[in-house]
Amino acid sequence: MTHSKAKTSLEALKISLRQLRWREFPLGRRLPCDIYWHGVSFRDSDIFSGQVNKFPGMTEMVRKITLSRAVRTMQDLFPLEYNFYPRSWILPEEFPLFVDEVRMLKDSDPSWKPTFIVKPDGGCQGDGIYLVKDPSDIRLSGSIPARPAVVQEYICKPLLVDKLKFDIRLYVLLKSLEPLEIYIAKDGLSRFCTEPYQEPTLKNLHQVFMHLTNYSLNIHSGNFIHSDDANTGSKRTFSSILCRLSSRGADVKKLWSDIISLVIKTIIALTPELKVYYQSDIPAGKPGPTCFQILGFDILLMKNLKPMLLEVNANPSMRIEHEQELSPGVFENVPSAVDEEVKVAVIRDTLRLVDPHKKKRRDVQCQAPERGPEEPLPAGPAALPSLCLKQVFPKYAKQFSYLRLLDRVAALFIRFLGVKGTTKLGPTGFRTFIRNCKLSNSNFSMASVDILYIDITRRWNSMGIDHKESGMCLQAFVEAFFCLAQKKYKSLPLHEQVASLIDFCEYHLAALDEKRLVCGRGVVERRSAVVPCQTDGPHLAPAAHSPLLNHMATAGKFADDRNQRYERC
16 A cells, blocks of 8 residues: 555554555555555556545535535425535525525524534635624625525534534545445544534624534633543534433434435435546546545434435544643643544555455465464464444445436536537537437427527536536536426426436437347347437337347336326426
8 A cells, every 4th residue: 555645644544554464665666556555546547557535526425515506406306305415505606595485484483593604615624614693794705605505404402412513524435436345444533512402592693612523623712621531521423422321212223324314315416527537537448546445424413313414525634642831832742542543443444445466465364274272373464353443334225216316417428529628518519419319309399409508507507516627527417417306297396307208318319229130240140120320200119039138128108107107398
């Protein structure tokens, strides 16, 4: 392993490598390494093999605005399944909408007295976060907020321990994107505020040590308690909180189940765009590394033990020490037993899971000669504790696969990108998508297609979405796809409209692929089963001996049944 590109604290990584007895190359080496450990993001075109601990685009995907957009799209499709994310608005473009919706909600329920939390998009460690009671209190620069931000309804009734508000930092390993593979650490960190909690009022809105759980803020409080005991102090293990809740009769198993569900659903919301970034940085058919990544999920428990997602961190801190002031102005790094207990296990067991030589090591251990009764167990990997990371996907895939509609939409988007390495769809690609999927007709001409493309693309580009490339980004394509689905299947709920249009598109693309395959091979004996090759000709006649055509016939019958029931656009 090499960590020459890592700029962050590496002590936990080095302890993990010593426990595993792996070789490290802190300055890199000429020969390829098995694992490359980067500090912040995936930015290296010189790696052609091995594994990298960052996914392309992950840092961009979990920024507050991008994460909010991704989750809100899933809330449009599956509102009940994604009710773990607070009501949110994006500033500056949604500021008028925010004002109008708050006014309407207050008019419909005069007893509703909300508090809102404003989070700058690029902020971290609590930087720039503040609370307001009214939209007019948001800090403006002229007519728009000073910088892009997300404003959310503040959770006023959190679970308290020792009268203090706290949040949970859970570590999640995204081991693979395709196929999707997710692990959750069995323990995490609970980070406490340092002043007793009171519900927000105009008098206490600005008391950050009461309302904000960020460690980087509360460490500056005179009430912050450093402790080596996992059950006390301002930073504790999550398992210690679970033990305390269990002793009070709380259903800890249900709580864990809810947290697992939250994590899987959040990752499902992120994967479509991650796949677009991945194919851009590591195009199919070209040499490149595989990726994995440790994410930090920040979760708040409500008074009724419902977990709420606060944010996701692409680069969670792996420091296992803290600064302690020995005398005025003199600081020393002091080890933190709580951090070391949790973080070293997460890094070590992540490396065990992605170990490319795992099978070889296991075979060597199986072939090792038997030891005598007095011989001690060998040190190193064979004596390591059981994994602290639990697989949750694909283990629970059946329960959540129905939510992965946007993965299929992203596959359509990627298919029509045309040029490898791009992340935006040009007008020609969009027209080809419409034509190949048979979505244009007398009521929806190609001129209407162009207008739809221009209107949606222009609006998304005006939001400041990545101006490095011109064209339609995935979020804009998803909006256009939803629009087409609503036109075509008017009387269905949105998620059924989208699913129906995906089936319709996949059927026609499968037919087109089979037609091209047959024409390319020029197989004489199958010509009777197909019409002459034309770009926009009639469909294939299903051939009984072709599995793909059988699948197409089934999908076609499904699509035709729906078309008979619902009005075409």
